[in-house]
Amino acid sequence: MASSNKKQALAGKRSLSVRDILFLSLLVAMSLALSAVEAAIPPFIPLPGVKLGLANIITLTAFGFFPRRQVFLVVVLRLLLAGLVLGTFLTPAFWISWGGGLVSFFIMAIFTGRKSVSIVGVSLAGAAAHHGGQLLMVALLLSNTGVFYYLPWLFLSAVPVGLFTGFSAKSVIQALSNSGINGTI
Amino acid sequence: MGLGKTDKQILAVILAAALALLAFQYFSGHRSQELVLEISRPGAERLRMPVSSLPQGEQGRWHVEGAAGGVYLSYWPDQGVHVDRATCPDQACVKMGFINKAGQSIVCVPNEIIIRLIALEDPAGQGEEELDGVLK
Numbered sequence: 001m002a003s004s005n006k007k008q009a010l011a012g013k014r015s016l017s018v019r020d021i022l023f024l025s026l027l028v029a030m031s032l033a034l035s036a037v038e039a040a041i042p043p044f045i046p047l048p049g050v051k052l053g054l055a056n057i058i059t060l061t062a063f064g065f066f067p068r069r070q071v072f073l074v075v076v077l078r079l080l081l082a083g084l085v086l087g088t089f090l091t092p093a094f095w096i097s098w099g100g101g102l103v104s105f106f107i108m109a110i111f112t113g114r115k116s117v118s119i120v121g122v123s124l125a126g127a128a129a130h131h132g133g134q135l136l137m138v139a140l141l142l143s144n145t146g147v148f149y150y151l152p153w154l155f156l157s158a159v160p161v162g163l164f165t166g167f168s169a170k171s172v173i174q175a176l177s178n179s180g181i182n183g184t185i
Numbered sequence: 186m187g188l189g190k191t192d193k194q195i196l197a198v199i200l201a202a203a204l205a206l207l208a209f210q211y212f213s214g215h216r217s218q219e220l221v222l223e224i225s226r227p228g229a230e231r232l233r234m235p236v237s238s239l240p241q242g243e244q245g246r247w248h249v250e251g252a253a254g255g256v257y258l259s260y261w262p263d264q265g266v267h268v269d270r271a272t273c274p275d276q277a278c279v280k281m282g283f284i285n286k287a288g289q290s291i292v293c294v295p296n297e298i299i300i301r302l303i304a305l306e307d308p309a310g311q312g313e314e315e316l317d318g319v320l321k
Binding site: 092093096111114116117118120121124125128138141142144146147149151152153155156158159162167170 | 187188189190191192195196199200202203204206207210225288289290292294295297299301
Protein backbone atom coordinates (compact mmCIF):
# COMPACT_ATOMS: atom_id res chain seq x y z
CA MET A 1 0.00 0.00 0.00
CA ALA A 2 1.27 3.41 -0.92
CA SER A 3 0.20 4.79 2.42
CA SER A 4 2.68 2.79 4.50
CA ASN A 5 5.75 4.82 3.45
CA LYS A 6 3.84 7.94 4.18
CA LYS A 7 2.81 6.60 7.60
CA GLN A 8 6.40 5.85 8.50
CA ALA A 9 7.46 9.30 7.40
CA LEU A 10 4.73 10.89 9.49
CA ALA A 11 5.51 8.81 12.57
CA GLY A 12 9.01 10.28 12.74
CA LYS A 13 7.94 13.81 11.98
CA ARG A 14 6.86 16.29 14.61
CA SER A 15 4.82 18.79 12.64
CA LEU A 16 2.03 18.01 10.19
CA SER A 17 1.60 19.51 6.75
CA VAL A 18 -1.46 21.60 6.01
CA ARG A 19 -2.80 18.80 3.82
CA ASP A 20 -2.44 16.30 6.64
CA ILE A 21 -4.24 18.61 9.03
CA LEU A 22 -6.98 19.13 6.45
CA PHE A 23 -7.34 15.39 5.88
CA LEU A 24 -7.44 14.72 9.63
CA SER A 25 -10.09 17.37 10.20
CA LEU A 26 -12.18 15.90 7.36
CA LEU A 27 -11.92 12.52 9.08
CA VAL A 28 -13.06 14.09 12.37
CA ALA A 29 -15.99 15.72 10.57
CA MET A 30 -17.00 12.44 8.92
CA SER A 31 -16.81 10.50 12.18
CA LEU A 32 -18.89 13.22 13.83
CA ALA A 33 -21.54 12.79 11.13
CA LEU A 34 -21.55 9.03 11.74
CA SER A 35 -21.93 9.63 15.50
CA ALA A 36 -24.96 11.81 14.78
CA VAL A 37 -26.48 9.14 12.52
CA GLU A 38 -25.84 6.55 15.19
CA ALA A 39 -27.52 8.66 17.86
CA ALA A 40 -30.72 8.51 15.80
CA ILE A 41 -30.74 4.69 15.83
CA PRO A 42 -32.72 3.30 18.77
CA PRO A 43 -30.62 1.39 21.32
CA PHE A 44 -30.23 -2.29 20.47
CA ILE A 45 -29.90 -3.29 24.10
CA PRO A 46 -31.76 -1.52 26.91
CA LEU A 47 -28.71 0.39 28.10
CA PRO A 48 -28.96 4.03 27.06
CA GLY A 49 -25.73 5.34 25.62
CA VAL A 50 -24.48 2.01 24.35
CA LYS A 51 -23.86 2.49 20.63
CA LEU A 52 -22.99 0.28 17.68
CA GLY A 53 -19.74 2.10 16.94
CA LEU A 54 -20.26 3.17 13.32
CA ALA A 55 -17.70 5.94 13.80
CA ASN A 56 -15.12 3.16 13.97
CA ILE A 57 -15.26 3.18 10.15
CA ILE A 58 -13.40 6.49 10.27
CA THR A 59 -11.00 5.39 13.00
CA LEU A 60 -10.11 2.40 10.83
CA THR A 61 -9.75 4.62 7.76
CA ALA A 62 -7.44 6.91 9.74
CA PHE A 63 -5.32 3.88 10.68
CA GLY A 64 -4.89 3.26 6.96
CA PHE A 65 -3.28 6.65 6.36
CA PHE A 66 -1.84 7.92 9.62
CA PRO A 67 0.34 6.69 12.48
CA ARG A 68 -1.30 5.91 15.82
CA ARG A 69 -0.70 9.32 17.37
CA GLN A 70 -2.76 11.14 14.72
CA VAL A 71 -5.50 8.49 14.83
CA PHE A 72 -5.73 9.01 18.57
CA LEU A 73 -6.25 12.71 17.91
CA VAL A 74 -9.12 11.93 15.52
CA VAL A 75 -10.77 9.67 18.13
CA VAL A 76 -10.42 12.16 21.00
CA LEU A 77 -11.67 15.10 18.91
CA ARG A 78 -14.63 13.06 17.68
CA LEU A 79 -15.61 12.02 21.24
CA LEU A 80 -15.30 15.59 22.51
CA LEU A 81 -17.16 17.22 19.61
CA ALA A 82 -19.87 14.53 19.49
CA GLY A 83 -20.65 15.37 23.11
CA LEU A 84 -21.04 19.05 22.22
CA VAL A 85 -22.98 18.48 18.98
CA LEU A 86 -25.34 15.83 20.37
CA GLY A 87 -25.87 17.65 23.64
CA THR A 88 -24.57 14.80 25.76
CA PHE A 89 -21.48 16.67 27.00
CA LEU A 90 -20.49 15.43 30.50
CA THR A 91 -23.63 13.27 30.79
CA PRO A 92 -23.41 9.49 31.39
CA ALA A 93 -23.85 8.86 27.64
CA PHE A 94 -20.79 11.06 27.02
CA TRP A 95 -18.57 9.04 29.37
CA ILE A 96 -19.92 5.76 28.01
CA SER A 97 -18.87 6.82 24.52
CA TRP A 98 -15.39 7.64 25.88
CA GLY A 99 -15.15 4.17 27.38
CA GLY A 100 -16.04 2.59 24.05
CA GLY A 101 -13.93 4.94 21.94
CA LEU A 102 -10.73 4.70 23.97
CA VAL A 103 -10.81 0.95 24.66
CA SER A 104 -11.51 0.20 20.99
CA PHE A 105 -8.76 2.61 19.91
CA PHE A 106 -6.16 0.86 22.06
CA ILE A 107 -7.23 -2.63 20.96
CA MET A 108 -7.22 -1.58 17.29
CA ALA A 109 -3.85 0.13 17.74
CA ILE A 110 -2.45 -3.19 19.00
CA PHE A 111 -3.80 -5.18 16.04
CA THR A 112 -3.30 -2.65 13.30
CA GLY A 113 0.46 -2.97 12.88
CA ARG A 114 0.36 -6.72 12.23
CA LYS A 115 0.69 -8.08 8.71
CA SER A 116 -1.44 -11.15 9.40
CA VAL A 117 -4.45 -9.14 10.51
CA SER A 118 -6.50 -7.43 7.79
CA ILE A 119 -8.54 -4.31 8.40
CA VAL A 120 -11.62 -6.48 8.90
CA GLY A 121 -9.88 -8.39 11.69
CA VAL A 122 -8.86 -5.10 13.31
CA SER A 123 -12.46 -3.95 12.96
CA LEU A 124 -13.86 -7.09 14.62
CA ALA A 125 -11.50 -6.75 17.58
CA GLY A 126 -12.32 -3.05 17.74
CA ALA A 127 -16.07 -3.64 17.72
CA ALA A 128 -15.86 -6.17 20.56
CA ALA A 129 -13.57 -3.79 22.48
CA HIS A 130 -15.95 -0.89 21.80
CA HIS A 131 -18.88 -2.79 23.30
CA GLY A 132 -16.79 -4.06 26.21
CA GLY A 133 -15.43 -0.58 26.92
CA GLN A 134 -18.89 0.95 26.97
CA LEU A 135 -20.16 -1.69 29.36
CA LEU A 136 -17.09 -1.21 31.56
CA MET A 137 -17.92 2.50 31.74
CA VAL A 138 -21.57 1.80 32.61
CA ALA A 139 -20.37 -0.52 35.39
CA LEU A 140 -17.97 2.18 36.65
CA LEU A 141 -20.60 4.94 36.50
CA LEU A 142 -23.13 2.89 38.42
CA SER A 143 -20.55 1.00 40.52
CA ASN A 144 -22.41 -2.19 39.77
CA THR A 145 -21.19 -5.22 37.87
CA GLY A 146 -24.72 -6.45 37.15
CA VAL A 147 -24.60 -4.82 33.72
CA PHE A 148 -22.07 -7.41 32.53
CA TYR A 149 -25.09 -9.64 32.09
CA TYR A 150 -25.31 -8.06 28.63
CA LEU A 151 -21.67 -8.76 27.68
CA PRO A 152 -22.31 -11.99 25.69
CA TRP A 153 -25.07 -10.32 23.70
CA LEU A 154 -22.81 -7.36 23.00
CA PHE A 155 -20.03 -9.69 21.84
CA LEU A 156 -22.49 -11.43 19.52
CA SER A 157 -23.62 -8.11 18.07
CA ALA A 158 -19.96 -7.07 17.67
CA VAL A 159 -19.54 -9.66 14.90
CA PRO A 160 -21.98 -8.19 12.33
CA VAL A 161 -21.06 -4.64 13.40
CA GLY A 162 -17.32 -5.39 13.12
CA LEU A 163 -17.73 -7.00 9.69
CA PHE A 164 -19.80 -4.05 8.48
CA THR A 165 -17.41 -1.36 9.72
CA GLY A 166 -14.40 -3.38 8.55
CA PHE A 167 -15.59 -3.84 4.97
CA SER A 168 -16.85 -0.25 4.86
CA ALA A 169 -13.48 1.07 5.98
CA LYS A 170 -11.74 -1.20 3.47
CA SER A 171 -13.66 0.28 0.54
CA VAL A 172 -13.23 3.83 1.86
CA ILE A 173 -9.45 3.34 2.08
CA GLN A 174 -9.35 1.82 -1.41
CA ALA A 175 -11.40 4.65 -2.87
CA LEU A 176 -9.25 7.29 -1.16
CA SER A 177 -6.01 5.60 -2.26
CA ASN A 178 -7.26 5.32 -5.87
CA SER A 179 -8.25 8.96 -5.89
CA GLY A 180 -4.67 9.82 -5.06
CA ILE A 181 -5.48 11.66 -1.87
CA ASN A 182 -2.48 10.04 -0.28
CA GLY A 183 -0.22 10.23 -3.34
CA THR A 184 2.01 13.27 -3.42
CA ILE A 185 1.29 15.10 -0.23
CA MET B 186 -15.20 -12.81 2.20
CA GLY B 187 -11.61 -11.66 2.20
CA LEU B 188 -10.95 -12.79 5.75
CA GLY B 189 -7.45 -14.01 6.53
CA LYS B 190 -6.58 -16.78 8.97
CA THR B 191 -5.91 -14.42 11.87
CA ASP B 192 -9.11 -12.49 11.09
CA LYS B 193 -11.07 -15.71 11.39
CA GLN B 194 -9.29 -16.48 14.67
CA ILE B 195 -10.33 -13.09 16.06
CA LEU B 196 -13.91 -13.79 14.95
CA ALA B 197 -13.79 -17.23 16.56
CA VAL B 198 -12.43 -15.82 19.86
CA ILE B 199 -15.25 -13.24 20.05
CA LEU B 200 -17.92 -15.85 19.29
CA ALA B 201 -16.39 -18.33 21.74
CA ALA B 202 -16.27 -15.70 24.49
CA ALA B 203 -19.91 -14.81 23.86
CA LEU B 204 -21.04 -18.44 23.90
CA ALA B 205 -18.95 -19.29 26.97
CA LEU B 206 -20.47 -16.37 28.88
CA LEU B 207 -23.97 -17.34 27.78
CA ALA B 208 -23.40 -20.94 28.82
CA PHE B 209 -22.05 -19.77 32.18
CA GLN B 210 -25.12 -17.59 32.73
CA TYR B 211 -27.43 -20.42 31.72
CA PHE B 212 -25.89 -23.07 33.95
CA SER B 213 -25.29 -20.84 36.95
CA GLY B 214 -29.01 -20.07 37.23
CA HIS B 215 -29.78 -21.41 40.69
CA ARG B 216 -33.23 -22.63 39.87
CA SER B 217 -34.09 -24.14 43.21
CA GLN B 218 -33.22 -21.09 45.27
CA GLU B 219 -35.43 -18.19 46.06
CA LEU B 220 -35.33 -15.17 43.79
CA VAL B 221 -34.60 -11.85 45.42
CA LEU B 222 -35.15 -8.46 43.82
CA GLU B 223 -32.23 -6.11 44.43
CA ILE B 224 -32.54 -2.39 43.79
CA SER B 225 -29.44 -0.19 43.83
CA ARG B 226 -29.98 3.56 43.94
CA PRO B 227 -27.74 6.62 44.21
CA GLY B 228 -26.98 7.61 47.76
CA ALA B 229 -29.11 4.92 49.33
CA GLU B 230 -28.58 1.46 50.69
CA ARG B 231 -29.44 -1.30 48.31
CA LEU B 232 -32.82 -2.85 48.83
CA ARG B 233 -33.35 -6.58 48.79
CA MET B 234 -36.80 -8.09 48.71
CA PRO B 235 -37.82 -11.69 48.06
CA VAL B 236 -39.82 -11.76 44.84
CA SER B 237 -42.53 -13.82 46.52
CA SER B 238 -43.19 -10.99 48.98
CA LEU B 239 -43.57 -8.26 46.35
CA PRO B 240 -46.94 -6.58 45.89
CA GLN B 241 -48.52 -7.88 42.73
CA GLY B 242 -50.08 -6.40 39.61
CA GLU B 243 -51.35 -2.94 38.80
CA GLN B 244 -52.33 -2.10 42.38
CA GLY B 245 -48.96 -3.16 43.69
CA ARG B 246 -46.97 -0.66 41.63
CA TRP B 247 -44.36 1.18 43.64
CA HIS B 248 -41.98 4.07 43.13
CA VAL B 249 -38.19 4.04 43.42
CA GLU B 250 -36.51 7.40 43.86
CA GLY B 251 -33.68 8.07 41.40
CA ALA B 252 -31.26 10.77 40.27
CA ALA B 253 -33.64 11.94 37.51
CA GLY B 254 -36.95 11.51 39.30
CA GLY B 255 -37.20 7.77 39.55
CA VAL B 256 -39.05 4.78 38.13
CA TYR B 257 -42.29 2.94 38.80
CA LEU B 258 -42.05 -0.81 39.18
CA SER B 259 -44.61 -3.56 39.17
CA TYR B 260 -44.53 -7.32 39.66
CA TRP B 261 -46.66 -9.79 37.74
CA PRO B 262 -46.33 -13.34 39.09
CA ASP B 263 -46.48 -15.12 35.74
CA GLN B 264 -44.32 -12.59 33.84
CA GLY B 265 -41.88 -11.01 36.23
CA VAL B 266 -40.73 -7.58 37.35
CA HIS B 267 -41.29 -4.66 35.03
CA VAL B 268 -40.62 -0.91 34.88
CA ASP B 269 -43.96 0.72 34.02
CA ARG B 270 -42.87 4.30 33.90
CA ALA B 271 -39.62 6.24 34.12
CA THR B 272 -38.76 9.91 34.19
CA CYS B 273 -35.89 9.62 31.73
CA PRO B 274 -36.24 10.71 28.09
CA ASP B 275 -35.14 7.47 26.42
CA GLN B 276 -37.39 5.04 28.36
CA ALA B 277 -34.85 2.29 27.72
CA CYS B 278 -35.70 0.59 31.02
CA VAL B 279 -39.40 0.51 30.13
CA LYS B 280 -38.63 -1.07 26.75
CA MET B 281 -36.56 -3.71 28.55
CA GLY B 282 -39.75 -5.56 29.43
CA PHE B 283 -39.99 -8.22 32.11
CA ILE B 284 -37.21 -9.87 34.06
CA ASN B 285 -37.87 -13.20 35.75
CA LYS B 286 -34.57 -15.11 35.98
CA ALA B 287 -31.61 -14.76 38.31
CA GLY B 288 -28.93 -12.54 36.80
CA GLN B 289 -31.28 -10.49 34.67
CA SER B 290 -31.30 -6.77 35.26
CA ILE B 291 -32.95 -3.54 34.23
CA VAL B 292 -30.68 -0.52 34.22
CA CYS B 293 -31.80 3.08 34.18
CA VAL B 294 -28.67 5.13 33.58
CA PRO B 295 -30.21 8.64 33.93
CA ASN B 296 -31.77 7.63 37.24
CA GLU B 297 -28.69 5.62 38.29
CA ILE B 298 -31.00 2.79 39.29
CA ILE B 299 -30.16 -0.86 38.79
CA ILE B 300 -32.87 -3.45 39.30
CA ARG B 301 -31.53 -6.96 39.45
CA LEU B 302 -32.81 -10.43 40.19
CA ILE B 303 -30.45 -12.54 42.25
CA ALA B 304 -30.68 -16.00 43.73
CA LEU B 305 -29.85 -16.04 47.42
CA GLU B 306 -28.52 -19.18 49.02
CA ASP B 307 -30.55 -18.61 52.15
CA PRO B 308 -32.87 -15.63 51.94
CA ALA B 309 -34.23 -16.28 55.41
CA GLY B 310 -30.79 -15.90 56.94
CA GLN B 311 -30.14 -12.48 55.45
CA GLY B 312 -31.45 -10.53 58.41
CA GLU B 313 -34.54 -8.41 58.47
CA GLU B 314 -33.01 -5.12 57.44
CA GLU B 315 -31.71 -6.74 54.25
CA LEU B 316 -35.16 -7.76 53.11
CA ASP B 317 -36.87 -4.56 54.05
CA GLY B 318 -38.23 -2.41 51.23
CA VAL B 319 -40.09 0.87 51.46
CA LEU B 320 -43.21 0.29 49.41
CA LYS B 321 -45.53 3.12 48.55
